[in-house]
Amino acid sequence: MSAEIIDGKAFAAKVRGQVAEHVARIKADHGITPGLAVVLVGEDPASQVYVRSKGKQTVEVGMNSYEHKLDADTSESDLLALIEKLNDDPAVHGILVQLPLPDHIDEDLVINSIDPAKDVDGFHISNVGLLGTGQKSMVPCTPLGCLMMLRDHHGSLSGMDAVVIGRSNIVGKPMAQLLLGDSCTVTIAHSRTKDLPDVVRRADIVVAAVGRAQMVPGAWIKPGATVIDVGINRIDKPEGGTRLVGDVDYESCAAVASAITPVPGGVGPMTIACLLANTLTATCRAHGLDEPQGLTA
Ligand code: NAD
Numbered sequence: 536m537s538a539e540i541i542d543g544k545a546f547a548a549k550v551r552g553q554v555a556e557h558v559a560r561i562k563a564d565h566g567i568t569p570g571l572a573v574v575l576v577g578e579d580p581a582s583q584v585y586v587r588s589k590g591k592q593t594v595e596v597g598m599n600s601y602e603h604k605l606d607a608d609t610s611e612s613d614l615l616a617l618i619e620k621l622n623d624d625p626a627v628h629g630i631l632v633q634l635p636l637p638d639h640i641d642e643d644l645v646i647n648s649i650d651p652a653k654d655v656d657g658f659h660i661s662n663v664g665l666l667g668t669g670q671k672s673m674v675p676c677t678p679l680g681c682l683m684m685l686r687d688h689h690g691s692l693s694g695m696d697a698v699v700i701g702r703s704n705i706v707g708k709p710m711a712q713l714l715l716g717d718s719c720t721v722t723i724a725h726s727r728t729k730d731l732p733d734v735v736r737r738a739d740i741v742v743a744a745v746g747r748a749q750m751v752p753g754a755w756i757k758p759g760a761t762v763i764d765v766g767i768n769r770i771d772k773p774e775g776g777t778r779l780v781g782d783v784d785y786e787s788c789a790a791v792a793s794a795i796t797p798v799p800g801g802v803g804p805m806t807i808a809c810l811l812a813n814t815l816t817a818t819c820r821a822h823g824l825d826e827p828q829g830l831t832a
Contacts, residue, residue, distance in 0.1 A: 536791040538762070541684050547804035550683070550830065551596055554811045557827045558597040561818070568819035570599040571629040571655065572621045578642065582633045589631070589807055591611060596811050601627060602818055611640045615648050622650040628821055629655035629814035634705075652821060655813040658705065659755075666712050666832075673813055674832045679709035680805025681763045682717070682832060688761060688794055693718040698735050700724045700751070700782070701744035706765055710742050713832055731755070736750035743782035753787025760796040762788050765802050 561567050567702035575586045586602065593600035603617060614632075621627045630653045636642050647652075651661040657675040666670030666778055697719040699747045707723060714721045724734050735741055735755040741762045743751050748768035756762060766782030781798030789795050796802055812830040819826045 547808035698738035
């Protein structure tokens with residue numbers, strides 16, 4: 536068997552197109568332009584690339600982008616004061632604080648200072664609770680992108696066995712909640728899971744979110760399963776230089792699975808597309824407008 540490749544790049548372009556259409560409509564009908572504020576503290580090179588890319592795509596879908604770049608030694612209280620200002624600013628519908636933050640800043644405190652209605656990353660404790668209890672919330676972007684691809688591929692996920700490898704707050708746990716919300720039977724595996732190959736082999740859906748290059752071989756995959764690879768790992772190429780790989784061994788898994796996301800070009804592009812979708816959703820909720828169809832959980 537050779538798996539169908541789930542093209543996250545093309546899917547993300549489609550989502551951005553839907554967002555842009557909706558943004559144009561609410562601008563024309565209501566004179567409202569969604570605004571996304573991104574806050575970056577320090578000069579982490581990877582974070583700078585993400586923030587640039589987010590800003591560019593925000594503008595491309597017709598939204599306003601507000602970038603706040605702060606020095607690495609910015610105090611926690613100055614950062615909290617900026618967030619308070621953004622919470623009160625009616626032109627800002629979404630706030631994203633790029634993680635990780637420098638060590639002297641309490642990440643949880645900062646995340647929980649964001650107005651939950653503007654928390655487009657879905658990390659605020661209120662949104663975590665709302666998602667966990669099946670209520671309307673802001674949903675973390677990466678798992679939302681995975682869910683959209685799974686729904687698009689399968690239609691209904693009801694009754695499927697899903698294994699999520701990884702229990703982080705930003706990917707593993709919300710992913711499991713979303714799959715449960717779509718009536719999968721969900722197992723969360725992690726670093727202490729006994730006999731991981733056996734657990735993974737039971738799954739119709741495998742979501743790998745570990746951060747270990749190519750750790751899941753095809754031999755662990757049930758024939759015909761769908762594999763969603765969240766991992767982004769840089770490895771050395773034998774001929775020199777580096778390349779990006781996921782948490783699954785792509786070649787051997789693609790030989791057994793019925794569908795698989797590549798790295799790069801799978802989950803990655805969907806994450807920013809979902810950030811834009813969340814910003815649009817937050818804008819619609821703030822103004823009591825109809826929410827976009829198919830862009831939320
Ligand atoms: P994390 O480090 O917070 O969590 C990793 C999880 O993997 C932990 O829960 C841990 O228990 C589990 N784990 C570690 N070793 C394991 C093992 N041997 N067997 C089973 N489980 C094990 O990571 P994260 O933030 O959830 O990110 C995971 C990966 O996804 C990383 O590669 C990250 O770069 C990537 N990521 C990608 C996107 C995207 O947009 N595509 C977004 C977020 C994260």
